[in-house]
Amino acid sequence: MSMLTSIRTSNQKIEIIDQLLLPHTTKYVEITSIEEAHDAIRDMKIRGAPAIASLASLAFAAYIQTGIDTAPLPAFLSSSDSLSAHVISKLDYLFGARPTAVNLGAAIRRLKAVLQFSTEAGKSVRLIATDLISEAQLIADEDFDRNKRMAAHGGEWLGELDKESGGSGEGLNVLTVCNTGSLATSGYGTALGLITYLHEQKKLGKAYYTQTAPYHQGSRLTALELKTMRIPSVMICDTMVGSLFQHHKIHAVAVGADRIARNGDTANKIGTYNAAVLAARHNIPFIVVAPISTVDLDTPDGSCIPIEHRKPLEACLVRGAVHPFEYDAEGRVRQETVMMTPSDLEGIYNPSFDVTPAELITAIVTEKGVATRKEGDTSFDLSGVV
Numbered sequence: 001m002s003m004l005t006s007i008r009t010s011n012q013k014i015e016i017i018d019q020l021l022l023p024h025t026t027k028y029v030e031i032t033s034i035e036e037a038h039d040a041i042r043d044m045k046i047r048g049a050p051a052i053a054s055l056a057s058l059a060f061a062a063y064i065q066t067g068i069d070t071a072p073l074p075a076f077l078s079s080s081d082s083l084s085a086h087v088i089s090k091l092d093y094l095f096g097a098r099p100t101a102v103n104l105g106a107a108i109r110r111l112k113a114v115l116q117f118s119t120e121a122g123k124s125v126r127l128i129a130t131d132l133i134s135e136a137q138l139i140a141d142e143d144f145d146r147n148k149r150m151a152a153h154g155g156e157w158l159g160e161l162d163k164e165s166g167g168s169g170e171g172l173n174v175l176t177v178c179n180t181g182s183l184a185t186s187g188y189g190t191a192l193g194l195i196t197y198l199h200e201q202k203k204l205g206k207a208y209y210t211q212t213a214p215y216h217q218g219s220r221l222t223a224l225e226l227k228t229m230r231i232p233s234v235m236i237c238d239t240m241v242g243s244l245f246q247h248h249k250i251h252a253v254a255v256g257a258d259r260i261a262r263n264g265d266t267a268n269k270i271g272t273y274n275a276a277v278l279a280a281r282h283n284i285p286f287i288v289v290a291p292i293s294t295v296d297l298d299t300p301d302g303s304c305i306p307i308e309h310r311k312p313l314e315a316c317l318v319r320g321a322v323h324p325f326e327y328d329a330e331g332r333v334r335q336e337t338v339m340m341t342p343s344d345l346e347g348i349y350n351p352s353f354d355v356t357p358a359e360l361i362t363a364i365v366t367e368k369g370v371a372t373r374k375e376g377d378t379s380f381d382l383s384g385v386v
């Protein structure tokens with residue numbers, strides 16, 4: 001099955017699809033420095049918690065590799081002390097690109113741990129550097145396989161749940177929010193991976209997805225991924241979730257996560273909480289699918305999760321192709337950014353994420369398995385899946 005790829009690498013070249021131009025223009029841009037990786041993440045040319053962590057790790061690995069390959073060696077490779085100080089400042093800088101998604105923080109913690117371990121083991125500067133490169137590469141590479149594992153865990157669990165509740169055996173209809181597919185990860189996806197798995201197993205009825213304003217990751221990116229994979233799907237506006245639940249049989253809501261607190265409270269794309277409240281009202285299972293690196297045991301509950309607020313102007317703009325399509329000299333669909341509001345609006349609220357309380361979540365699926373709440377509990381014990 002054909003899938004889109006958010007990051008591609010060959011030799012030491014790293015390229016990302018500019019997701020701001022999708023779905024109309026598929027343009028890969030090269031990332032040649034840590035600063036470019038940082039800016040691409042901040043500006044959302046690449047987005048999705050796992051994809052952000054993968055790009056940051058790959059850009060970091062390329063930077064260190066270039067240092068090793070340079071003669072004479074750059075000053076930061078002159079001693080383990082200078083390497084350590086330099087690496088920590090570069091990693092902290094990358095971490096500042098987007099605050100809510102914790103996968104980036106987990107990747108950075110891992111790299112700092114390798115730095116400390118290899119330094120304390122008395123390794124040479126070159127060996128410490130190669131240890132860092134290997135770990136960074138591993139962080140990007142391991143994402144695909146774990147996504148397949150969690151999709152299978154979640155897909156099988158949902159199938160059983162449907163059987164237990166006397167399901168008709170017809171295909172499962174699943175609603176998702178935002179984009180959590182191969183564009184948001186190193187491949188296959190999390191919640192969209194679960195939907196893809198159900199489709200592969202011939203257990204999917206239809207995938208439903210919200211447009212996900214203001215960035216429209218649903219109507220631009222999820223739409224494109226589902227179309228590319230030929231998965232039967234229906235787009236809805238964000239305002240239509242309640243109506244959908246009232247008028248159509250929806251078997252589950254599956255969403256990704258940017259950060260899961262120790263008690264199971266989950267930060268994800270704005271609008272996720274609305275869907276969870278409505279799912280609870282309609283007794284529809286609400287499933288969070290995310291790798292272990294999204295679980296932040298240092299954050300006790302959702303009130304402690306930092307929520308990124310985007311620039312107010314971003315909520316006033318929409319970018320898209322002119323209709324009917326016009327093409328530029330290179331044969332690309334002409335795109336425009338238009339303003340949907342009066343200019344200079346004074347009050348604009350634009351949080352990028354919201355927090356869904358654990359008590360509204362039926363299951364949290366990671367690569368290790370499926371965690372559910374005990375009868376009567378309002379929070380999760382995630383020790384078994386972390």
Ligand SMILES: CSC[C@@H](O)[C@@H](O)C(=O)COP(=O)(O)O
Pocket residue numbers: 047048049050101177178179180181184185189190191217255256257258268269270352
């Ligand atoms: C597998 S992606 C999980 C989450 O990162 C996703 O659901 C989401 O909220 C993405 O937000 P974005 O602002 O597009 O980076």
